[in-house]
Amino acid sequence: MVEDMQRLFTKLYDLAMTIQGGVFIIHIAMPNEPGTLGKVLTTIEAATGLNLLLAYAYGWPGEAIGYALLVYPAEGGDEMGKKLVEASRSAGAIILGAYKIENKML
Secondary structure: HHHHHHHHHHHHHHHHHHOOOOOEEEEEEEEEOOOOHHHHHHHHHHHHHHOOOEEEEEEOOOOEEEEEEEEOOOOOHHHHHHHHHHHEEEEEEEEEEEEEEHHHHO
């Protein structure tokens, strides 16, 4: 898992540095059931029109809760970030954290 996280954060850094305006990162918890992540992703796309840049989903067999880091382009400013959070919630996700990373911050 450590190697996975190293690759994830390297990719995340690259995205934040190369995408104009930076990226939104949403860390969510959701029921660990088939189709739940798909529901969250389709709800976000329908509500915002943003394309997912990166997703890292993780969980443990037999656990009721799964987790995901979702990365989207930071188009539309803070209002779009709010829409991402609300769309995630409406699809049944629990928001553990929501962040905006701009390349000027790195």
